Amino acid sequence: LAKTTQPISMDSYEGQEVNITCSHNNIATNDYITWYQQFPSQGPRFIIQGYKTKVTNEVASLFIPADRKSSTLSLPRVSLSDTAVYYCLAHGGNNRKLIWGLGTSLAVNP
């Protein structure tokens, strides 16, 4: 099972780009990297998923280098409403085997 490691917390300011890096040294060949966002007292929300190189959607970008031992979630021009916990998960096609860590608590300041 692929365990992921990410910073416990990060601080940023409105309008800045935020990059959250996740390490997954023992990622398996068929694992995808998936990121979720969670606000206090709410369920997590899917943000983005990728396998390699770069994926972009309307919310974020995900960069995965060729060795796939790490990945970076990039949030462009954050606002106060982006203050949340962000979870990085390595997913091998079986939700039963997901390992949810503590996530990264992002605080966006005015």
Place this chain on the structure above:
Amino acid sequence: DGGITQSPKYLFRKEGQNVTLSCEQNLNHDAMYWYRQDPGQGLRLIYYSQIVNDFQKGDIAEGYSVSREKKESFPLTVTSAQKNPTAFYLCASSMKLTNTEAFFGQGTRLTVV
């Protein structure tokens, strides 16, 4: 709107009582899950179901029970055997167990008084 609904949002239970948490989805998903979230810990899987009339224990199933009589519904019962039931409970669903995108409900915060 399609989604997954948990009720109630807050629940108080006396020690020794069983309590049932509701989870309903109208996304036509086959797989459903129950997680528990405690402060300072990640989500932990209690039970999951791949399809109607089938469910399996997750990592922390002791003191909990579930049923999956309808595709849309996956209620969780917290029994008196659960020694530390106060927690935030999250229900989720995905098209299949293998799909990487899961949809979560808003959660139920259970407090034992």
